[in-house]
Structures are given as C-alpha cells and as structure tokens.
Amino acid sequence: MTETDETNIKIQVRGLSKVFGSQPKKALEMRNQGKKRPEIFEQTGQTLGLSNIDFDVHEGELLVIMGLSGSGKSTLIRCLNRLIEPTEGDIVIDGQNIPSLSEKELLECRRRHFSMVFQNFALFPHKTVQENAEYGLEVRGIEKKSRVESARNSLKQVGLDGWEDAYPSQLSGGMQQRVGLARALANDSTVMLMDEAFSALDPLIRKEMQQELIELQHRMKKTTIFITHDLDEAISIGDRIILLKDGEVVQMGTPEEILTRPADDYVARFVEGVDMSRIFTANSALRPVRATARESDGPRTVLRKMSDNGLDSIYVIGRDRTLLGIVSVDDVDAAARAGKDTINELIQNDFPKAGPDEPMNNLFAMFNDKSYPIAIVDDNQRLLGVVVKGAVLEKLAEAGEH
Amino acid sequence: MAIDIPRIPLGDGIEGGLDFLTSHYSVVTRGISRVTQSGITVLNDGLMWLPEWALMAIIALICWRVASWRLGVGAVLGLALIWNLGLWDPMIETLTLVVIATVVAVIIAMPLGVLAAISDRFYSVIMPVLDFMQTMPAFVYLIPAIPFFGIGSVSAIFATVIFSMPPAIRFTTLGIRQVPKDLIEAADAFGATRSQKLIKIQFPLSLPTIMAGINQTIMLALSMVVIAAMIGADGLGSEVWRAIQRLRPGDGFEAGIAVVILAMLLDRITQAIRKPSKKTS
Numbered sequence: 001m002t003e004t005d006e007t008n009i010k011i012q013v014r015g016l017s018k019v020f021g022s023q024p025k026k027a028l029e030m031r032n033q034g035k036k037r038p039e040i041f042e043q044t045g046q047t048l049g050l051s052n053i054d055f056d057v058h059e060g061e062l063l064v065i066m067g068l069s070g071s072g073k074s075t076l077i078r079c080l081n082r083l084i085e086p087t088e089g090d091i092v093i094d095g096q097n098i099p100s101l102s103e104k105e106l107l108e109c110r111r112r113h114f115s116m117v118f119q120n121f122a123l124f125p126h127k128t129v130q131e132n133a134e135y136g137l138e139v140r141g142i143e144k145k146s147r148v149e150s151a152r153n154s155l156k157q158v159g160l161d162g163w164e165d166a167y168p169s170q171l172s173g174g175m176q177q178r179v180g181l182a183r184a185l186a187n188d189s190t191v192m193l194m195d196e197a198f199s200a201l202d203p204l205i206r207k208e209m210q211q212e213l214i215e216l217q218h219r220m221k222k223t224t225i226f227i228t229h230d231l232d233e234a235i236s237i238g239d240r241i242i243l244l245k246d247g248e249v250v251q252m253g254t255p256e257e258i259l260t261r262p263a264d265d266y267v268a269r270f271v272e273g274v275d276m277s278r279i280f281t282a283n284s285a286l287r288p289v290r291a292t293a294r295e296s297d298g299p300r301t302v303l304r305k306m307s308d309n310g311l312d313s314i315y316v317i318g319r320d321r322t323l324l325g326i327v328s329v330d331d332v333d334a335a336a337r338a339g340k341d342t343i344n345e346l347i348q349n350d351f352p353k354a355g356p357d358e359p360m361n362n363l364f365a366m367f368n369d370k371s372y373p374i375a376i377v378d379d380n381q382r383l384l385g386v387v388v389k390g391a392v393l394e395k396l397a398e399a400g401e402h
Numbered sequence: 403m404a405i406d407i408p409r410i411p412l413g414d415g416i417e418g419g420l421d422f423l424t425s426h427y428s429v430v431t432r433g434i435s436r437v438t439q440s441g442i443t444v445l446n447d448g449l450m451w452l453p454e455w456a457l458m459a460i461i462a463l464i465c466w467r468v469a470s471w472r473l474g475v476g477a478v479l480g481l482a483l484i485w486n487l488g489l490w491d492p493m494i495e496t497l498t499l500v501v502i503a504t505v506v507a508v509i510i511a512m513p514l515g516v517l518a519a520i521s522d523r524f525y526s527v528i529m530p531v532l533d534f535m536q537t538m539p540a541f542v543y544l545i546p547a548i549p550f551f552g553i554g555s556v557s558a559i560f561a562t563v564i565f566s567m568p569p570a571i572r573f574t575t576l577g578i579r580q581v582p583k584d585l586i587e588a589a590d591a592f593g594a595t596r597s598q599k600l601i602k603i604q605f606p607l608s609l610p611t612i613m614a615g616i617n618q619t620i621m622l623a624l625s626m627v628v629i630a631a632m633i634g635a636d637g638l639g640s641e642v643w644r645a646i647q648r649l650r651p652g653d654g655f656e657a658g659i660a661v662v663i664l665a666m667l668l669d670r671i672t673q674a675i676r677k678p679s680k681k682t683s
Contacts, residue, residue: 081591110592114591122582122584
C-alpha cells in the first residue's frame with residue numbers, strides 16, 4: 001500500500017477478454033458495439049466471460065479480486081497462468097507476454113512465476129503431506145535433498161511440522177488448506193494465486209487463516225492475487241481490491257476507497273452489509289500534533305509552546321519522537337513558579353494511546369474524562385499523531401450514511 | 403420369392419485377407435511363434451521343476467501376505483485336491499498360458515488405454531473395436547489363429563490375448579479419465595508436463611481401477627485358455643475336452659473343479675492387490 005509499490009509493477013493486464021463458445025470474434029464485435037453479456041448470449045450463444053480487463057499487480061501486494069459467482073473472477077485468475085486460454089489481450093509478467101508464449105515457454109513460466117492454492121485444496125491423495133508440499137519442486141526437477149528441505153520449511157511456516165508423513169485424508173479441512181498453502185510457498189514462485197482459498201473452511205478457521213495469510217504476506221512480501229466472493233474477507237486481507245461484475249471491472253482501489261466512495265450502485269449495495277466502524281482505523285482520522293515538548297525543555301519553554309498553540313496539555317517526546325507522556329498546563333505553571341528547570345517529574349501517563357490500525361469503534365470507548373485526544377503511536381512508540389473525538393464521530397457518521 | 407441380390411462375399415474377403423497375411427507375413431508370425439513358444443516352455447518347465455509342495459507353499463504364502471491367512475489355507479486345500487486328482491501338470495500348463503497371455507494382453511492394453519484416455523478421437527475409434535472383440539464368439543478367434551501359428555499353445559495364447567484384452571483397455575481408460583479434474587488442474591498450474599501428469603498423478607490414482615481391469619483380463623484369459631483346448635492347447639481344458647469325447651462326465655467335472663479352484667485363487671489374489679493396504683489409503 002505504500003507509494004513505492006506503485007512503481008514496481010509485477011503483472012500488467014491490458015484489454016483481457018475471454019469468450020466461451022465457438023465464435024469468439026462475433027461476440028467481441030458485439031461487445032465493441034456496446035452490447036452487454038446477456039444480449040450477446042441471447043444472439044450468439046457465446047458467453048462473454050471477461051471483457052476488456054485492465055489492471056496492474058504491484059510487486060509484493062495482496063490484491064483481492066472480488067465478485068459474485070459468474071462475475072468472471074475464477075476465469076480471470078485462470079487466464080493469468082493460462083489454465084484458461086484468454087481470447088484477446090496482454091498479460092505481461094517481467095516483460096513476458098503470457099498469451100503469446102509457446103507451450104514450452106508457458107510451462108517454464110508457470111513453474112517460475114505462479115503457484116496456486118485452490119478452493120477445494122486439490123491435494124494429491126496418494127502423496128503424503130511432505131510429498132504434496134514438494135510437488136512444485138518435483139515438477140521442476142529439483143533434486144530430492146533441497147526439495148525435502150524447502151518443503152519442510154514451508155510446512156513449518158504454515159504450522160504443520162510433525163505432519164509430514166500423514167496423508168491429506170487424515171487432516172481436517174483447515175489443515176488440508178495449510179498443506180495447499182505450503183505447496184504453493186515451497187515452490188518459491190514470484191506470484192501466488194489463491195482461488196477462493198478459504199471459502200470451503202468454517203468461519204472460525206477461516207478468520208484464523210486470513211490472519212495467518214496477512215502475517216505471512218507481510219513477512220515474505222510475496223505478490224499474491226486472492227479471489228473471493230466475500231467482501232468482509234476482501235476488506236480484511238486486501239491491500240487493494242478489484243471488483244468484478246459480469247466480466248467487467250466495476251471498481252478498483254484500497255478497501256477504504258471502495259467503502260467510502262463506491263463507484264456505483266452495484267458496489268454500494270455490496271458495501272451495505274459491512275460494519276463500517278470496524279473497517280475505519282485510527283489512521284483514517286489521524287490529525288497531526290500541533291506542538292510537542294522535548295524532555296530537555298524547561299518549564300518556561302513548554303509554557304510558551306502551549307500558549308502559542310492554545311493547548312492546556314502537551315505531549316512530551318524523547319529523541320526519535322518516542323512518546324514519553326503528557327504534561328498539563330497547571331503542573332508546568334506551578335513548576336515554573338517554583339523555579340524548577342526540568343519537567344521530568346511532571347510527566348503523566350494516564351492518557352489513551354493506540355496503534356494506527358486500531359478499529360474506530362474501539363477508539364470511541366477510549367476517550368476518557370479528561371478529554372485528552374488519543375495518541376497514535378507506531379510499533380516503536382513513536383508519536384504519529386492524534387485522534388480527537390470530533391474526527392471519530394465524523395467518520396462514524398460518514399459510515400452510517402452508507 | 404427370391405430377390406436376386408448377390409450375396410456379399412464377406413467371408414471370402416476375410417479369408418483372402420488372412421491368406422494374404424499368412425503368406426506374406428509368415429516371417430513375422432513364425433518369429434512371434436518361436437518367441438512365445440520358448441516363453442511358454444521356460445515358464446512351464448520352471449513351474450514344473452518346483453516340487454508340488456514347494457509351489458503350494460509359495461502360493462499359500464502369497465495369499466497370506468496380500469490377502470489373509472484364510473485364503474492361504476484355502477489355497478493349500480484347493481491345490482492339494484488338484485494334486486490328489488492327478489491334475490497337477492495340466493493345472494501348471496493352464497497357469498502358464500494364463501500368465502503369459504495376461505502379461506502380453508496387459509503390455510498391449512496399457513498404452514492403448516492411456517491413449518484412449520488422452521485422445522477423444524482415439525477413444526471413439528477404439529471403443530467400437532473393443533465391443534467387436536468382446537461380443538464376437540470366442541471360438542471364432544481360434545480359427546485364424548491356426549493358419550498364423552499352427553495347432554497348439556501359441557495359437558491359444560494369440561486367441562486368448564485378443565479375447566481378454568478389452569477390459570484391461572477399458573478400465574485403464576476409465577481409471578485415467580476418472581482422476582478428478584481439480585487435481586489435473588493443480589498439476590497444470592504447477593507446470594507439469596503431460597508425461598509428468600500421467601506418471602505421477604493419473605497413473606497412481608487410477609491404479610485400483612486398472613487392477614480391476616487386469617483382474618477381469620485374467621478371468622477371461624482363464625476361460626479362453628480352457629476353450630483353446632479345441633485347437634490343441636495343453637492343460638485343464640484338454641482334460642475337459644478329452645472327457646467330452648470319451649463321454650466321461652466324472653473326469654470332466656474333476657478338471658472343471660480344478661479350473662474353478664485356479665480361477666478363485668487368481669481372482670482373490672489380484673483383488674487383494676487391487677485394494678492396497680488400509681494404512682496408505
């Protein structure tokens with residue numbers, strides 16, 4: 001989601017279309033005349049699976065492609081590695097245009113760039129967990145020893161060490177999909193394709209797997225394309241979301257963009273069911289801090305800063321902007337009158353504090369009697385800004401409108 | 403009222419074709435004949451060389467290992483009865499023919515079955531051929547076998563291979579086609595080649611079905627080998643044949659019971675191989 005990702009495009013999809021049927025040309029002609037999927041089907045019997053899809057996949061991001069069944073999302077992900085032949089369009093990965101690859105080049109491309117996780121796991125029942133995890137490497141002809149090692153490694157990553165010799169049928173659904181994930185990870189491909197990977201799991205396991213995927217993805221920075229029909233899932237794991245409807249892209253953006261600015265009624269209706277206060281995080285209501293005191297400042301300097309900015313309390317930060325605490329104007333004033341030259345003993349810690357990813361509905365409960373704002377700090381306790389009550393209320397009201 | 407349409411000389415045509423084959427390809431047929439005959443001799447002599455009790459012990463051991471100790475006991479009892487009836491040597495001759503015919507049939511059937519599974523066109527060609535092979539009365543195969551390979555065991559094997567091959571082909575095709583599509587897709591997604599898919603995924607997964615086909619092939623081979631006594635094949639069939647000619651129902655039944663025992667042993671053993679041990683499934 002950071003700005004630098006924008007420049008590193010891993011896959012570029014341009015004008016991708018897929019027609020199911022024997023006369024794709026005719027269907028595409030009708031499409032170019034502005035006809036839609038149902039009309040084309042009625043007149044030609046051809047199904048326009050995908051129509052003129054354009055998007056980029058950024059290096060290291062988790063891109064979610066979302067849509068209801070029949071929206072073309074499964075077709076789209078399969079066009080990327082040509083499990084389904086696209087009818088027209090370009091899919092460029094690292095300078096290679098996938099639709100124009102020969103049979104042999106395609107195999108090579110699949111082996112190097114893509115590994116896939118399937119909705120119904122698609123584990124090989126006659127192979128052990130270990131052998132399943134090795135599969136991608138086996139296909140590539142990697143020698144047994146290093147194959148075993150990478151497979152073990154990736155099984156460990158998904159929490160399956162100790163299960164190497166079991167057969168898939170002996171595992172629960174969640175564990176089977178972990179094997180599917182390990183099989184994809186062991187392959188060390190540059191892109192991971194996940195086709196409704198968690199849809200067959202029960203809700204609790206599903207949440208758990210989503211969390212693990214997010215962690216894994218943060219750790220390994222693997223470019224991941226994740227397909228789902230579930231908006232909640234899309235929002236909780238996606239860096240960006242592409243919304244598909246009837247084989248066309250309806251909207252593309254970060255989860256928050258899609259939630260706050262739905263491109264049309266279709267997206268809006270989709271978004272309706274989502275609990276917005278859960279989606280908005282502290283980050284979206286973050287305000288910069290007007291002034292801070294340094295721990296080395298004397299009482300008079302601090303008083304000056306406060307009166308200049310109209311504050312009756314001020315955050316004290318150390319070196320590297322680490323937040324040490326807060327001092328109130330009364331205490332500092334008293335210290336100044338008493339002729340003290342440090343504010344160290346005045347620093348208090350009874351103020352609310354949260355991370356930037358804290359959901360908005362949690363923030364609301366944190367405002368305390370003293371009406372301090374909530375300090376937002378990062379993992380290293382550095383002060384990023386504050387969230388004031390008004391901003392939270394405003395965001396929640398905004399969410400309520402949808 | 404006779405309509406004057408000339409009779410289509412179908413039989414003449416076939417005979418002409420067979421004559422052509424026998425006269426022009428006798429080198430080939432004689433070669434096949436020699437190889438097959440020596441195969442029969444080696445296997446037969448080998449099995450004969452073993453003392454009866456030793457072979458019984460080996461078969462019983464196989465039964466016990468792949469199936470159950472009960473089948474092992476059954477094998478000992480059944481084989482002892484055959485020995486006691488003085489039908490040991492014909493039983494060995496029959497077993498030899500069955501084994502060789504089955505091996506040849508399976509070797510030919512496997513690639514054909516795989517091909518029919520991969521190619522829809524080949525499938526649509528071979529299926530009617532298989533129907534033809536299976537519904538043609540078994541005796542008919544005996545007739546062209548004689549001009550090709552002469553009277554005796556080689557002809558018997560030729561006819562048996564043709565007669566018993568279809569299920570091995572059918573089940574191989576069926577087994578490979580039944581491998582779930584999502585597994586094939588997974589293999590494709592990881593960049594598996596066609597042969598990698600075949601050897602590592604499709605073949606192992608269809609093995610139980612293929613074994614069922616081989617089991618059928620063995621059973622058909624056994625029934626054909628008995629019939630092949632009519633063209634001079636040795637074994638239990640010729641005992642039955644002789645009993646018919648001499649009108650001795652007792653002898654006929656004795657030989658028949660020996661065939662049943664052999665059939666049951668072969669069937670149970672191959673079925674047990676088909677269902678692999680529980681712990682790996």
